[in-house]
Amino acid sequence: MNMENRADAVVIGGGIIGSMAALYLLRSGRAVKIIEREHVAAGASAGNAGILAFPEIVPIPAPGVTFKAPGWLMDPLGPLAIRPAYAPKLAPWFWNFTRASTRRYFERSLGVQKALMKLSVEEYEKLRVEPSLSPFIDNTGTLDLYDSATTFKAAAEDWAHKKAAGFEFHRVGRAEIEELQPGLAPEFQHAIYSEAGLQVNDPAAFTQAVAALAEQEGATILKGEATALEAMENGARIRLADGTTIEAATVVVACGAWSKRLAASLGERVLLDTERGYNTTLPAAAFDIRRQLYFNDHSFVVTPLKDRIRVGGAVEFGGLELKPNFKRSDALMKLATRFLPGLKAEGGEQWMGFRPSMPDCLPVIDRSKKAPAVLYAFGHGHLGLTQSAATGRIVAELAGNTPPSTDLANLRFDRF
Ligand SMILES: Cc1cc2nc3c(=O)[nH]c(=O)nc-3n(C[C@H](O)[C@H](O)[C@H](O)COP(=O)(O)OP(=O)(O)OC[C@H]3O[C@@H](n4cnc5c(N)ncnc54)[C@H](O)[C@@H]3O)c2cc1C
Secondary structure: OOOOOEEEEEEEOOOHHHHHHHHHHHHOOOOEEEEEOOOOOOOHHHHOOOEEOOOOOOOOOOOOHHHHHHHHHHOOOOOEEEOHHHHHHHHHHHHHHHHHOOHHHHHHHHHHHHHHHHHHHHHHHHHOOOOOOHHHEEEOOEEEEEOOHHHHHHOHHHHHHHHHOOOOOEEEOHHHHHHHOOOOOOOOOEEEEEOOOEEEOOHHHHHHHHHHHHHHOOOEEEEOOEEEEEEEOOEEEEEEOOOOEEEEEEEEEOOHHHHHHHHHHOOOOOOOEEEEEEEEEEEHHHOOOOOEEEEHHHOEEEEEOOOEEEEEEEEEEOOOOOOOOOHHHHHHHHHHHHHOOOOOOOOOEEEEEEEEEOOOOOOEEEEOOOOOOEEEEEOEHHHHHHHHHHHHHHHHHHHOOOOOOOOOHHHOOOOO
16 A cells, blocks of 8 residues: 555544544544545445434343343344354453443433434434435334234333433334335234334445545545554554554544454453344345334344345344354344245345444443544444444544533443
8 A cells, every 4th residue: 555654634444433434524624534444334334224223222231131131042043142152252241231231320321322312313414415415315214013012011111211312203003004014914013103214225335425425525545454553742653454654643443343453552452342233135126115114022124225125133242253144144034024924035135244332332432541642433333324423523523622512421442
């Protein structure tokens, strides 16, 4: 790679978080370079379900969740799996996940998510009118489906939190379910409909469009793999795999699930792991999907993309090195064809992505202690697309030494 070795702001990672960080830094007056080892949207940002899930303020580590986990784990193709070879490495993460599910921690995380989502809504409202981004955002509405009256009732507390946060939705029975999404299996008698639900209709192309917008406004995208960071008096030095270095006044680490290696090179430990997720993308003709369908009791979604349908979700702990187990995509497809009996399952493309996840399912948005020019922006778990614009705004605020729009005390990299 041939690059000048001085820069103003460098963002490492060209996923949705890095691309948004670059755009917001640029718009705050910085000169920006993005360094990406593969291509823009090479990671989780390419194959996600595309849901702008603003109402998802209720943290996954909630009181009682650890009692449910053994049941999920017993089912080899259920919503949660741990690859046996990886289990020993997961212990510290899982222990802290358990800690994060205590009532006190949960209430605190709920407050953090509420504030982050408020900011996320505000920022996406602005981005939705950008001519190059608006074609990617559809208002499809979201149908949250429950298998039974019992599970529907059990979700009441979650919906009460969402209502208290100002999100609007209403309960629907079978007749309205059928109207909103014809062809669902008859067992679905209980659902919640959120008319405002927004869908990114091509997550990979959207991420590329955000990066292209940054490029159009002056950013440079360079191919390269960052291997280490070093503190400097007025900035930080990035070491690249090809042996070159680049020095910058501000460095943003936005490498998704791979971010902790760069933090470690500064001597900073982050308890980041990955929740691997699977999906299958089908041709549009597979089913007439009218809106986002969330099968709450099975932790998977069926979403309508621009010219395709995506069936995916679930969580597998297996680190960054083990090969995908596409039986998990098959299992989700099996459920999808049961719940949408007319779904044509042929011609699908399977994919696995690495959600970057902290034990409390909150992101890291923080400044390095060892190298104050380095900002961390990763760990958004299931919500990275949704919270990307808000993260971009906060990164630009931190870089400009202006007070952040939300309290970052609970998003520190070293909170575990
Ligand atoms: C199945 C699934 C469904 C999902 N659905 C949704 C959804 O509906 N809504 C939602 O909001 N979120 C969803 N998510 C989560 C969302 O996709 C992630 O939170 C988000 O994409 C993370 O973005 P990122 O930029 O941090 O990471 P990534 O997209 O993984 O990007 C990181 C980038 O950094 C690059 N990189 C890594 N290391 C280096 C290095 N050393 N040097 C240079 N480059 C490097 C990688 O090549 C990659 O391009 C889903 C995730 C999965 C897996």
